[in-house]
Amino acid sequence: MADHVYKTIELTGSSTTGSDDAIRTAIARAAQTLRNIDWFQVVETRGHIVDGAIAHWQVTLKVGFRMDDPG
Amino acid sequence: MADHVYKTIELTGSSTTGSDDAIRTAIARAAQTLRNIDWFQVVETRGHIVDGAIAHWQVTLKVGFRMDDPG
Amino acid sequence: MADHVYKTIELTGSSTTGSDDAIRTAIARAAQTLRNIDWFQVVETRGHIVDGAIAHWQVTLKVGFRMDDPG
Amino acid sequence: MADHVYKTIELTGSSTTGSDDAIRTAIARAAQTLRNIDWFQVVETRGHIVDGAIAHWQVTLKVGFRMDDPG
Amino acid sequence: MADHVYKTIELTGSSTTGSDDAIRTAIARAAQTLRNIDWFQVVETRGHIVDGAIAHWQVTLKVGFRMDDPG
């Protein structure tokens, strides 16, 4: 970790399939604009129910990435 | 959401398969007697272990539903 | 309090006006079907935002009431 | 636990004697109307003081019971 | 919610008037630079006291908004 500084952001991913897939959705979106993503941590698992069945799984994550030098 | 009022109950579903399936079990049971179920939120994920393997996954949820007018 | 037993339920009231009014909405709905409501406690204050302004205030409460004897 | 679903409710029992007795009061009341009560968990222990002494012990519990099939 | 990903940021709004108004201040500022703000959740309510009266109400919020595709 040396002298690096990390930043943590909070994202919510969704999926019609399940909780792990909602996490993958959020990570994939973050990776489109952030380099050096290093870890995630689950904050909350929720879901939206329609007609008595789970329509969307919604998982909120903290996602940590190494900050580049502003140089 | 207008002027609706929602009620939240706490259920624990179980499954021999995995954590997402335990959630689906609880939602399915709730849908047998409640209309207008709208969301869930995971409170706790536990399991029962027999002979060194997971015999049942047990997931406790808050389940929210819109209250009908008593009228 | 004598030998009474109290039950606590969790409700979410909404309002277009503000957080206190969302609480009043939930209490009013509870009072339509429950006698002997005694107290509330705020669990969470949220809101729904539409076009950059708060469309609904949503306050989740615990609401406690004295249980009648089943007799 | 098989495929059962459990529901948890929150009750507050009181006693002039002590904290364990307040728990027993709440369980006894729950057992008058619920079958299949399985466990409790203490949420909060409070008390009401009159003239410098404890007049009532008040213990709030989560009480879990197995839901029957609606059949 | 489909396949959208949401991001949550934490803001503190202030007001000389009251707690709800401090929330509105923070939402209004966020709406100047963020599209698709969807919800808020109160994290903390504080205030600054001057000469024995509340000079500023300070409410910290989580504010969630839908992320656009980076496309």
Next chain:
Amino acid sequence: MADHVYKTIELTGSSTTGSDDAIRTAIARAAQTLRNIDWFQVVETRGHIVDGAIAHWQVTLKVGFRMDDPG
């Protein structure tokens, strides 16, 4: 803040009007006997319900003030 030391006390104010007013009640009482009150933070918002309506709003606060030198 220099070398000052602050003390925090916990107060509950009540009001028949609303939650912000219950906070103002507690601050006003504290200001009768404490100098140098600097901030408050809401710990809990509750209320007492009579005949299905809110009779008193009760808000518990931490209130911080700068300690004078004992000299």
Next chain:
Amino acid sequence: MADHVYKTIELTGSSTTGSDDAIRTAIARAAQTLRNIDWFQVVETRGHIVDGAIAHWQVTLKVGFRMDDPG
């Protein structure tokens, strides 16, 4: 509760007998110098062990009392 303001202090009582008795010890001491004590709430239950047995039960409480007017 009217327009009263309540203050909460934190005390730890001890007992060689048990947890309820440690609570009674703390309340009795508080009642020697405070009028209008109204409620307590348990914060933490600990104990000191000597030679493999509990020598002292130590229960930390919040104790609330009505503030007199300074007048």
Next chain:
Amino acid sequence: MADHVYKTIELTGSSTTGSDDAIRTAIARAAQTLRNIDWFQVVETRGHIVDGAIAHWQVTLKVGFRMDDPG
């Protein structure tokens, strides 16, 4: 405490009698194999209910003991 290092373990004791007795059961078992046990702290109080009455009180504790030098 000098330069000692303490280790904390988590135990659950049970009793048919009450919550304090469940604590004593756990401490007594710990004392059979650990020297230098110094304190406990209650983490959770639960119970198992059979036929509408408490069959077992179950109290989970953190138990701290001084580590001997490995020498």
Next chain:
Amino acid sequence: MADHVYKTIELTGSSTTGSDDAIRTAIARAAQTLRNIDWFQVVETRGHIVDGAIAHWQVTLKVGFRMDDPG
């Protein structure tokens, strides 16, 4: 549960596949050296991200087992 005493330990299992599989990894390792494992409870779900994808799921559990008599 009779007069048994249970001990809880904290483990973190990892998996390249998903969160449930990381739990199974931790339980399987615990079962190699502990008899009488009875339950688990999820404490935290994290993961390690490499090149914008989840390389390892890491789930921290509390694992409870019945203590044998030292006899």
Next chain:
Amino acid sequence: MADHVYKTIELTGSSTTGSDDAIRTAIARAAQTLRNIDWFQVVETRGHIVDGAIAHWQVTLKVGFRMDDPG
């Protein structure tokens, strides 16, 4: 601990040097007016930043002291 009763107060100390020194500042101030201070516990570590550097470290503590008999 015998039959003593302890009281806990909450203080915030500040320092331009570091977090441990902010704790020492608070303890030193408490010792000017309280006898029998026995322990502290850190509640929160914050700081004030001026021109991109830490101007004051601010550490909030619970400080416990043995109450004298009112005699």
Next chain:
Amino acid sequence: MADHVYKTIELTGSSTTGSDDAIRTAIARAAQTLRNIDWFQVVETRGHIVDGAIAHWQVTLKVGFRMDDPG
């Protein structure tokens, strides 16, 4: 504080020296790109251990700064 709005971000700084220095590392990095940083609050203190000694101290902070007007 007037009508300003503050934003809070979460950073993790590291240091080979100690916990206060890890905080200074994170603040220094934030000050390279953010104006008007006002306060920090410690969220978590961790460290990485290599060969039985602390190789890096890692402290996670919330860092608050005043938002400029979008102009």
Next chain:
Amino acid sequence: MADHVYKTIELTGSSTTGSDDAIRTAIARAAQTLRNIDWFQVVETRGHIVDGAIAHWQVTLKVGFRMDDPG
């Protein structure tokens, strides 16, 4: 992390010097009997006060280490 399983234990180290040194004391003791210690996380910082000054800093840590195969 591959398929490794990690175990977390809870230790309290003490020091007459300061909080970081109390952490080092606990890690050094753990390293005498455990291989593969990987990280620590601070759980609580306390201290013992004698004659109005800090006699011992006491820091409680979670310490994580990789479990060897029982092989």
